[in-house]
Amino acid sequence: MPAAGGRRHPLTIEHGDLWPGNFLVDDASCAIIDWEDVAIGHPFISLAPLIVGLSMFQPRLSSREMTQRLERAYLAGFASLAPPERLREAFRLAAPLSFIDMAVRYRRQRPSVVRLHPWMRDLVPQTLRLRPGTARRGRDVSSPVAAHGSSSASISRVR
Numbered sequence: 001m002p003a004a005g006g007r008r009h010p011l012t013i014e015h016g017d018l019w020p021g022n023f024l025v026d027d028a029s030c031a032i033i034d035w036e037d038v039a040i041g042h043p044f045i046s047l048a049p050l051i052v053g054l055s056m057f058q059p060r061l062s063s064r065e066m067t068q069r070l071e072r073a074y075l076a077g078f079a080s081l082a083p084p085e086r087l088r089e090a091f092r093l094a095a096p097l098s099f100i101d102m103a104v105r106y107r108r109q110r111p112s113v114v115r116l117h118p119w120m121r122d123l124v125p126q127t128l129r130l131r132p133g134t135a136r137r138g139r140d141v142s143s144p145v146a147a148h149g150s151s152s153a154s155i156s157r158v159r
Contacts, residue, residue, distance in 0.1 A: 009081060012040070014040065014041035014042070014043075014045050015046045016105065020050065020054055045098040046098070047074055048094070048095035048098040049098060054067075075091060107120075
């Protein structure tokens with residue numbers, strides 16, 4: 001997994017399914033639900049599905065500025081590990097791995113679960129086709145949103 005500044009990132013609680021639909025938000029509070037895929041892992045794995053999910057399901061909240069704000073706020077918690085540019089680099093490297101990790105976990109689901117959620121079956125081949133750093137449909141793929149937004153757009157999650 002990517003290291004920043006020559007140091008490994010500490011392992012953290014990794015949600016495993018951090019899509020926008022797993023946030024309950026009102027004027028006074030925010031709660032994250034659906035912890036059944038939780039694991040201990042690299043701290044940058046969970047954020048990529050959230051950013052891609054915003055582009056897919058909450059387009060009003062998805063912009064380059066909003067993505068950068070979210071990344072800066074999240075990476076600030078790791079400022080003691082490395083300079084900001086190294087943290088951003090590690091985050092960009094971790095983003096495609098987060099979808100491969102998700103695809104592997106979904107691939108292990110029982111057939112009865114996959115029949116109820118066909119997007120699980122489709123996620124594996126879609127993530128394996130990802131090629132970070134290549135332009136698709138005129139999008140800049142230097143960020144996780146661009147790198148995964150076009151490939152993941154056909155995944156329909158019903159919550």
